[in-house]
Amino acid sequence: MRISALLSRGSAPSEIVEAELDTPRPDEVIVRIEAVGVCHTDLVTRERLRERPAVLGHEGCGLVERLGSAVDGAVVGDRVVITFASCGGCDQCRAGFPGYCSWSAALNGSGRRLDRSSTLRVREEPVFGAFFGQSSFATAALADARSCVPVGDVPPEVAAPLGCGFLTGAGAVLNVLRPRPGDRLLVVGGGGVGAAAALTALSEDVEVVVAEPVAARRELLATCGAVVVASLDEPVGSVTHALDTTGRPELIARVLGLLQPRGVLALVGLGPAEVPLDVRSLMLRGLQVRGCVEGDAEPSVLIPELVRRHRRGLLPLDRLVTTYPLSDFDRAVADQRAGRTLKPVLLPGP
Structure with missing residues (x-):
């Protein structure tokens, strides 16, 4: 699937490029990204990778567009927040603490799936992707279905940071x-x-x-x-x-x-x-x-609770957010560092 993605390469200015997103496996979904938060972890990872080309972003929110053959808990057209990846089967995941998943480092920070396969290619070459199981600085992201939490009609720019920063x-x-x-x-x-x-x-x-x-x-x-x-x-x-x-x-x-x-x-x-x-x-x-x-959270439990509080006016998360086009990533980061913006959220657009 052809998408547009924000490609980072060390300290060089980020650029929007055409990328090839892998076909979803049976337990995966493709989400059309409507909004994605910028988190400090994105910036730290960009520095750590140095000149290695990467598509980062791990607070994605959007509409489910395509389902893997074995996915039965998601519906095409649902608005979901994509949160961090976890295996679902280790002791910590089964106990309700997926942030401490035994496979967390490989699932969230290796740039590939667990079997080392790539999810993203740019100019026919694999790049660092699958960041936090998503790489959502793009118009679409591939994610494990268990990482997708439905949020209903909450504005995507408000819901997106619930995937990590607000959740934490x-x-x-x-x-x-x-x-x-x-x-x-x-x-x-x-x-x-x-x-x-x-x-x-x-x-x-x-x-x-x-x-x-x-x-x-x-x-x-x-x-x-x-x-x-x-x-x-x-x-x-x-x-x-x-x-x-x-x-x-x-x-x-x-x-x-x-x-x-x-x-x-x-x-x-x-x-x-x-x-x-x-x-x-x-x-x-x-x-x-x-x-x-990750707030010691089970995202499928805490994210809906935070959405309920927001709808009731108890949690005005919208007041923390400033939106930018995806192409204005560098300006969003500069504004955040200068204190002009508290939580930048990128909008990939159509």
Whole structure:
């Protein structure tokens, strides 16, 4: 199937190219992409691949266009969010934690299927594809049917980030931290993940403090009901729960010092592999530090719940999104880095 795709190659400007998408296997579907979020992981992966040509994108939303012969849970014409890939059969998947799938690295980051076959060709040569089981910076994506979650009539630009970024932030709150009304949550970093976490906690009647250096992000989150500070140098007060989206060791250490006894810190930001911890303080204050991948979520359960909250006006995710044509990827990234945009979402168009 001929499609248009955004081809990345190291630091060179991205370009729209014609690509050949593989025929779906029995358990796969083709989704016509209507919108796709830009996530920090896309940018990190582009740098990691250096000059290797790649089609990235892993927060796709669109209409199911073609079904593999064994697919029975999807319907042509359904609007779906494509989330991360998982095998469905390992212990973690069966327990409802597909983010920790035994085959996660190969399924989401190898650039190919598990059998090493390519899903995308450009100029008749295989390129890095199947990113997070989709590579949705394109007009269409090939995905495993189990990664596709129906979302109904929610605008695709709002639904797309539920595939990863918004899912991670919301899931960290609902599945890992689990604050209750009256608790106080500190979110460090008000980008897409942190903002989604803040809005989700506010929908739970939790007091939320967000530490974010970008003024426009602080202003937006303040209008949504959060208390905002530019940095942890400002008075924050003690908190019962905390979420770090930065991965910065010095911030993680400071957050631990702000937690009340028996407080919980969830980590979703990738930073240095080692962070100095005061183990004595952790023990004597009964603190918990939890890693969190993809919000510890079962996407088929959490994504519909987040859609319901959005429809009821409890989760105004649309306020976090700014749209760009697919061809304006580089401008979208520049705007995000400059703080002009919180969550860029690309629209491939017809």
